[in-house]
Amino acid sequence: MMSKHAKEMGVLKEHLGKHQLKFTRQRELILDAFLKQEHITAEEMYHQLARKDPHLGLATIYRTLNLFCEAGLAQARHFGTQTQYDNVSHKGHHDHLICTSCGKIVEFENCDIERLQEEVASRNGFTIQTHRLELYGLCSRCRH
Amino acid sequence: MMSKHAKEMGVLKEHLGKHQLKFTRQRELILDAFLKQEHITAEEMYHQLARKDPHLGLATIYRTLNLFCEAGLAQARHFGTQTQYDNVSHKGHHDHLICTSCGKIVEFENCDIERLQEEVASRNGFTIQTHRLELYGLCSRCRH
DNA sequence: TTTTTATTGAGACGGCTTATCAATTTCAAA
DNA sequence: TTTGAAATTGATAAGCCGTCTCAATAAAAA
Numbered sequence: 001m002m003s004k005h006a007k008e009m010g011v012l013k014e015h016l017g018k019h020q021l022k023f024t025r026q027r028e029l030i031l032d033a034f035l036k037q038e039h040i041t042a043e044e045m046y047h048q049l050a051r052k053d054p055h056l057g058l059a060t061i062y063r064t065l066n067l068f069c070e071a072g073l074a075q076a077r078h079f080g081t082q083t084q085y086d087n088v089s090h091k092g093h094h095d096h097l098i099c100t101s102c103g104k105i106v107e108f109e110n111c112d113i114e115r116l117q118e119e120v121a122s123r124n125g126f127t128i129q130t131h132r133l134e135l136y137g138l139c140s141r142c143r144h
Numbered sequence: 145m146m147s148k149h150a151k152e153m154g155v156l157k158e159h160l161g162k163h164q165l166k167f168t169r170q171r172e173l174i175l176d177a178f179l180k181q182e183h184i185t186a187e188e189m190y191h192q193l194a195r196k197d198p199h200l201g202l203a204t205i206y207r208t209l210n211l212f213c214e215a216g217l218a219q220a221r222h223f224g225t226q227t228q229y230d231n232v233s234h235k236g237h238h239d240h241l242i243c244t245s246c247g248k249i250v251e252f253e254n255c256d257i258e259r260l261q262e263e264v265a266s267r268n269g270f271t272i273q274t275h276r277l278e279l280y281g282l283c284s285r286c287r288h
Numbered sequence: 289t290t291t292t293t294a295t296t297g298a299g300a301c302g303g304c305t306t307a308t309c310a311a312t313t314t315c316a317a318a
Numbered sequence: 319t320t321t322g323a324a325a326t327t328g329a330t331a332a333g334c335c336g337t338c339t340c341a342a343t344a345a346a347a348a
Contacts, residue, residue, distance in 0.1 A: 020293085020294080021294070021295090022293085022294055022295070022344080022345050022346070023345080023346095024294090024295065024296080024344075024345070025344090026295080026296075027295095042335090042336080043335085055296095055297070056296090056297085057296065057297040057298065057299095058297090058298095058336090059296080059297070059298080059299090059336085059337075059338085060295080060296060060297070062335095062336060062337075063295085063296090063337090066337095078222035078223065078224070079222065080222065081222075081304090081305080081334070081335070082334095082335075083335080083336080097264070097265060097268055097270050099270070100213075100219065100273060106268050106270070108264055108268065110260060110264055112260050113257055113260045113261070113264075116254060116256050116257045116260070117257070117277075117279055120241070120252055120254055120257075120279070121241060121279055121281060124241055124250050124252070124283075125283060125284030126241050126243070126250070126279065126281045126282065126283055126284070127281045127282045127287055128279050128280070128281040129280050129281045129282065130280050130281075131277070131278060131279045131280060132276070132277070132278045132280070133261075133275070133276070133277045133278075134275060134276045134277075135261055135264070135265055135270065135272050135275045136219065136221075136272070136273050136274050136275060136276070137265060137270045137271045137272040137273045137274075138270065138271045138273065139268075139269060139270055140269030140270070143271055164324085164325080165325070165326090166313080166314050166315070166324085166325055166326070167314080167315095168313075168314070168325090168326065168327080169313090170326080170327075171326095185304095186304085186305080187304085199327095199328070200327090200328085201327065201328040201329065201330095202305090202328090202329095203305085203306075203307090203327080203328070203329080203330090204326080204327060204328070206304095206305060206306070207306090207326085207327090210306095225303065225304065225335090225336080226303090226304070227304080227305080
């Protein structure tokens with residue numbers, strides 16, 4: 001039976017091959033866990049995987065998540081004092097509305113904005129691979 | 145003669161009054177310096193003000209910039225490992241096109257996108273204070 | 289299998305930001 | 319203007335997050 005994450009595993013292996021890197025048990029384990037999330041911090045993943053592999057080090061998780069960023073599978077986003085690693089392959093890339101008062105995060109998608117982004121990019125000779133859009137403001141509760 | 149930053153100084157004083165805080169020489173000095181910038185880090189401001197007041201402490205700068213955030217004059221943005229304090233009252237916000245191959249950065253502005261952002265925000269009950277839009281891709285030269 | 293090379297885990301380390309605390313400054317009340 | 323309670327400051331210690339170091343280990347090539 002084929003893995004649920006065969007496609008992403010392929011992307012990872014291709015990246016590893018191109019850079020003389022190795023496919024390890026840890027990288028496989030972390031990728032599997034990562035792909036089940038929309039976004040996660042290294043610390044969260046550390047605790048989540050502690051049961052499956054109590055000896056998996058935090059440094060390895062950081063290194064691996066950064067590797068995923070280089071392979072185009074993840075994208076780092078700095079929020080508060082921590083780094084969130086977003087799952088890029090998650091269908092329907094979504095953007096964020098972030099309340100600057102209470103920290104609440106609402107995810108949204110907007111095709112019109114994405115179309116305009118493409119327009120801006122092509123006008124400047126760029127081909128978009130990915131993007132990041134964050135709207136900061138006050139949610140309805142905090143405005144009062 | 146009236147100060148160039150009378151309006152913002154008023155906002156600050158009102159906030160101080162409401163929270164039983166005091167108007168100090170340091171807060172005035174830091175606000176004046178801050179309002180001349182579009183965005184700045186605490187460290188940058190520390191060096192910038194070192195000449196005017198060699199004894200001004202870094203902790204005071206952090207405390208004061210955070211105070212400005214609470215007063216609505218500034219907004220913290222985590223970029224890389226540092227915190228950028230954005231001058232909210234500064235107009236002419238621009239976004240970025242970033243080449244993932246050569247690192248080239250092109251700035252742009254797009255009113256249509258901004259209008260759609262407002263739409264998304266209000267649909268979710270948010271009032272936007274600021275935003276961040278970054279498009280990552282390949283520039284015309286790197287695509288070949 | 290042997291050899292080469294990358295990876296791992298554990299903890300040390302470093303940068304950025306906040307907490308601590310005695311001395312000082314502000315500001316309201318006398 | 320003087321007084322006194324309360325907030326602020328500056329210096330530095332402490333804390334947090336993420337990266338670096340390095341000997342031991344695992345993966346891939348020969």
